[in-house]
Amino acid sequence: MFSRLPFKTQKNYVIFGFVALPLLLLLTFAYYPALELIHLSFTSWDGLSPNKPWIGWSNYKEVFENPAIFGVFKHNFAYFAVGIVQNIAAIYFAVVLNSKLRGKNFFRLLLFLPYILNGVAVAYLFGYVFDTTNGSLNYLLGQLGFDALSQTSWLGNGSFVNYTLASIGFWRFMGFNMVIYLAALQSIPNDIYEAASIDGANGWQKFISITLPNIYKIIELNLFLTVTGALEVFDLPYILTKGGPAGASETFVMKIVETAFQFNNYGLASAMSVVLLLFVVIVLSIQRFLLKGKGE
Numbered sequence: 001m002f003s004r005l006p007f008k009t010q011k012n013y014v015i016f017g018f019v020a021l022p023l024l025l026l027l028t029f030a031y032y033p034a035l036e037l038i039h040l041s042f043t044s045w046d047g048l049s050p051n052k053p054w055i056g057w058s059n060y061k062e063v064f065e066n067p068a069i070f071g072v073f074k075h076n077f078a079y080f081a082v083g084i085v086q087n088i089a090a091i092y093f094a095v096v097l098n099s100k101l102r103g104k105n106f107f108r109l110l111l112f113l114p115y116i117l118n119g120v121a122v123a124y125l126f127g128y129v130f131d132t133t134n135g136s137l138n139y140l141l142g143q144l145g146f147d148a149l150s151q152t153s154w155l156g157n158g159s160f161v162n163y164t165l166a167s168i169g170f171w172r173f174m175g176f177n178m179v180i181y182l183a184a185l186q187s188i189p190n191d192i193y194e195a196a197s198i199d200g201a202n203g204w205q206k207f208i209s210i211t212l213p214n215i216y217k218i219i220e221l222n223l224f225l226t227v228t229g230a231l232e233v234f235d236l237p238y239i240l241t242k243g244g245p246a247g248a249s250e251t252f253v254m255k256i257v258e259t260a261f262q263f264n265n266y267g268l269a270s271a272m273s274v275v276l277l278l279f280v281v282i283v284l285s286i287q288r289f290l291l292k293g294k295g296e
Contacts, residue, residue, distance in 0.1 A: 041060070041270040076230050
């Protein structure tokens with residue numbers, strides 16, 4: 001019977017069949033929970049009661065007026081700063097490993113391997129590295145003669161604990177960014193570089209005039225991942241410091257989880273989640289505006 005239908009009708013049925021199931025899954029597991037999250041943000045629901053008292057904008061006022069909540073965002077700056085350095089290092093290694101270097105495939109694999117490791121395992125691994133008394137980092141510093149640094153509490157000093165944690169992300173994700181940049185570099189025709197060499201361009205001039213413009217969109221993509229990753233950090237500080245010392249390493253996502261599951265204030269936690277979403281959208285919109293047209 002289906003074969004007797006006009007070709008255009010058959011095509012529409014096939015298209016609808018392929019689109020309907022993914023769209024249904026998207027509505028069920030993405031859009032509906034997002035709408036319910038917004039609804040809960042205007043209530044004082046405790047997570048258990050069938051009643052969800054409506055309290056209007058009170059949760060949002062609490063988020064912005066309480067420095068113990070909104071002020072936590074400043075802890076995420078370290079992850080953003082280290083993420084920028086991470087992208088610079090990824091571009092450098094991508095350029096180096098895209099050249100005629102002996103054993104480059106081995107070095108590519110070596111730099112990419114940390115990315116495939118489990119995040120919890122990485123956190124526990126660096127817990128031993130940064131341990132004050134028996135950590136391998138302090139032991140190495142002592143052997144190199146840096147006695148003052150060899151007693152440093154890398155995870156216990158509130159002034160730089162976030163940079164310590166962000167350095168773990170640098171080690172873990174730099175190889176992933178490098179692979180993305182490497183794929184972009186390999187899409188650039190070699191004829192362009194050969195023509196530039198004939199014109200007398202040196203390596204730096206080729207990088208500025210050819211490489212950067214051709215991978216600009218990829219840089220923008222990786223900056224998008226860096227910003228979202230910096231704003232949504234959770235696993236490393238949660239496992240290694242529990243937000244300490246004295247809340248110095250607590251991130252906004254950790255605050256959301258604590259508000260919901262420790263204090264049973266799901267309404268306020270939902271409002272915090274919505275604020276985080278809006279903050280990500282605003283920051284990425286500013287980034288998009290500042291970078292718009294520069295890669296053309």
